[in-house]
Amino acid sequence: MSAAIRVQGLVKQFRQVRALNDIDLEIKQGEFFGLLGPNGAGKTTLISILAGLTHATHGKAEIMGFDVARDYRRSRRALGMVPQELVYDPFFTARETLRLQSGYFGIRKNDDWIDHILDHLGLTEHADKNMRTLSGGMKRRVLVAQALVHKPPVIVLDEPTAGVDVDLRQTLWEFIRSLNREGHTVVLTTHYLEEAETLCERIAMLKQGRVVALDSTRNLLSRRHEHQACLTLDGMPPAELGLKTGAGGTWVYVFQEYAQLEPMLAAIRKAGLTVQEMQLAEPDLEDVFTEIIRNS
């Protein structure tokens, strides 16, 4: 079985800027994959090469085994891309936009599927409004819908939730997840790391055009072993316990193993204090991300 996306030695040079610097990446069919990185890391450039919007300087890229340059018709049919920029054609309504997009992909009668997508993206009641009159979030939904008209096996979303309300995020992810369960490969970029953490099985982190981390989300998260307990006490803990002051008069205890927690609580009891409230915080993707990006 060919990979959903395979990228080898990919380099993109824009005049002075080397946007991609020798990227190798393989995303398997059916994966839910996250592409993370700070602004300017090269995420959009990589996606643009996959979609054929940009030519690579060196290296090659394939979608479902089809080379994006040589076999562009088949590679483009296999890919649905939601662009980062909020673009639309002010001449048309949402439904007209989707019909045209179907036509560009050679699909003549697509109304059932279009209705289905419109419904799942909460667009049904806006379907016949001119694109110009839709709100930003609604335009974003139409962009997502446009990427799906041809039922592509691989779906790439470049910051699909930027500027989108909580409600749509939920419905959007539910819909994308159901597509993923049906076998579609999903690649997503986002700056909301908790989104990537809950959705993606595997994550690549880009920095200055290089892949600086590539691992399963679980492995990435377990790279940081620190846990934190945030305690509210009824007095000053002795200094030798090593508690740091936290927000709102709380005390923070940082530890590596849960086995360390009980002795600490015992020490607090021994000092004649009681724990009035306690919250545990796990390391999240944001911590891991910050550390990896800083250290690479």
Place this chain on the structure above:
Amino acid sequence: MTAFSTLLYKELLRFWKVAFQTVLAPVITAMLYLLIFSHVLEERVQVYPGISYTTFLVPGLIMMSMLQNAFANSSSSLIQSKITGNIVFVLVAPLSYLEFFSAYMLASVIRGLVVGIGVGLVTVWFTELPLLHPVWLIFFTALSTGILAALGIVAGMWAEKFDQLAAFQNFLIMPLTFLSGVFYSIHSLPDFWQAASHWNPVFYMIDGFRWGFFGLSDIPPATSLLVVAVCFVAISGFTLLLLKRGYKLRH
């Protein structure tokens, strides 16, 4: 075929939805030219014996309107799509550059034709036009609007801002169309400008088109048709080459 016909349909819809500006406005402009020039020059100028100045003017005006609108259609559509960014919808689709080219060209040719027919209908009130060689008219129309449509594609690809496109229009298209003998016969020009006119492809388009109506021309019509056809092939080839490379479309 569906992909091509959808793009063609979209391009047609794009100008038809604003037909007020894209069809009616140029027809009115042409009518104003006709009103003013024929009023001023009718008694003073006679280019060909037995043909009034107004009658002489009409074919040139029709052709000029068709050319300008064929150019305007492809160029403005492309630059708008580039600036608003919605060109990506077409670029991510599995369309070949040949399909892309044909759809933009055909839509522009049709816009030119619609405007040309509009101008033709309006001029019926001013003069009665003989129609001697209709088949030649079709050839001259198709090839000439095709050339300007292709030029429009090139200009739309090249320009990054609207003022660059306006420059292309003002410094190339307008002079070429105005200095082509729409309003006069080049025989009334000084020698230098007469010679210069022979380097202007639009001159052959107008001259041949006029021959289709009256059977009178400055240049043998077969020569004109040959020049226009060669230009069509050359500019189309050039445009296709740029499209194939994705010039300023795919970075």
